[in-house]
Amino acid sequence: MRAIILGSAAGGGVPQWNCGCANCVDARSRGANRTQSSVALSADGERWILLNASPDLRSQLAAHRELWPCGPRGSPVAAVILTDAEIDHTLGLLLLRESAAALPVYAPAGVTALLGSEWPLYRVLAAYAGVEPRALEDGRPIALADASGTPLGISCSASAVARRPPRYARAAPAAPAATFDVGLRLTDERTGATLAYVPTAGAVDDAVRRVATGADLLLFDGTFWSDGELRAAGVDAPTAREMGHLPVGGPGGSLELLKSLGAKRTVLVHVNNTNPLLRARSPERAQVEAAGIVVGADAMEFEL
Numbered sequence: 001m002r003a004i005i006l007g008s009a010a011g012g013g014v015p016q017w018n019c020g021c022a023n024c025v026d027a028r029s030r031g032a033n034r035t036q037s038s039v040a041l042s043a044d045g046e047r048w049i050l051l052n053a054s055p056d057l058r059s060q061l062a063a064h065r066e067l068w069p070c071g072p073r074g075s076p077v078a079a080v081i082l083t084d085a086e087i088d089h090t091l092g093l094l095l096l097r098e099s100a101a102a103l104p105v106y107a108p109a110g111v112t113a114l115l116g117s118e119w120p121l122y123r124v125l126a127a128y129a130g131v132e133p134r135a136l137e138d139g140r141p142i143a144l145a146d147a148s149g150t151p152l153g154i155s156c157s158a159s160a161v162a163r164r165p166p167r168y169a170r171a172a173p174a175a176p177a178a179t180f181d182v183g184l185r186l187t188d189e190r191t192g193a194t195l196a197y198v199p200t201a202g203a204v205d206d207a208v209r210r211v212a213t214g215a216d217l218l219l220f221d222g223t224f225w226s227d228g229e230l231r232a233a234g235v236d237a238p239t240a241r242e243m244g245h246l247p248v249g250g251p252g253g254s255l256e257l258l259k260s261l262g263a264k265r266t267v268l269v270h271v272n273n274t275n276p277l278l279r280a281r282s283p284e285r286a287q288v289e290a291a292g293i294v295v296g297a298d299a300m301e302f303e304l
């Protein structure tokens with residue numbers, strides 16, 4: 001199984017259009033760029049599954065030969081899995097509207113509901129190729145398949161992580177908060193290799209343990225280093241924990257907790273532009289690296 005980090009940044013990317021924080025200023029001056037959160041995964045190297053559909057999907061698909069069309073029309077993108085209904089993980093679906101056939105989109109029920117109503121991507125896309133929503137049920141592994149129903153050689157089990165619904169849906173009819181956000185355990189059915197994908201997590205709890213324990217690779221929420229990071233950058237914003245992102249550093253941060261999951265490799269993704277981990281020589285970065293954890297970057301590839 002191969003995994004490619006298409007985009008390693010949280011919503012807004014790096015640099016974010018309206019952000020003058022030290023990291024965004026530095027990225028502009030160097031012409032550096034981190035695109036928004038997404039991963040591509042394949043068991044056969046030919047048909048690929050997108051884990052989340054980023055607003056930067058167009059440039060992400062262009063950046064990887066594996067994802068280029070092989071004929072006059074068509075795409076190696078065989079299916080999409082959505083872990084949440086946030087804008088940074090779903091806007092890219094609109095960019096796939098030229099597809100010839102309805103695209104299979106796996107998602108938990110709460111996400112599918114939001115994309116048909118409060119954030120009506122599925123309604124809009126119905127006038128184009130449309131999507132074929134497929135349900136991800138909590139804790140029940142399913143064999144992923146392409147649009148024709150041909151298995152992709154990967155099974156997927158979802159677990160609801162501790163997060164609230166997206167900001168645009170706070171007034172949505174009460175539904176179990178759990179269905180709005182999941183972590184994934186993806187297993188190569190031939191080799192048994194496992195990828196745990198948890199780009200957003202409010203805690204290292206039983207749900208995270210279910211998907212991540214002993215995984216060959218864990219891609220985990222690296223949004224914020226500290227709880228008050230956005231405010232420290234001069235932004236009037238909630239804390240990391242209020243936003244449903246467990247900070248990496250500090251007491252009770254993920255750095256202390258991830259070790260206990262026993263994943264062979266752990267890589268932080270969905271990294272916000274304010275995060276000191278983005279600075280190669282920061283003490284925070286040194287601390288993470290000393291723990292054997294890697295700060296993810298666009299185009300990192302993994303063979304599992």
Ligand code: MLT
Pocket residue numbers: 010011012086087088089167200243
């Ligand atoms: C999140 O991950 O918390 C959201 O994507 C935040 C946002 O960009 O609205």
Ligand code: MN
Pocket residue numbers: 010011086088089200270
């Ligand atoms: Mn996000």
Ligand code: ZN
Pocket residue numbers: 015016019020021022023024025273274
């Ligand atoms: Zn910034």
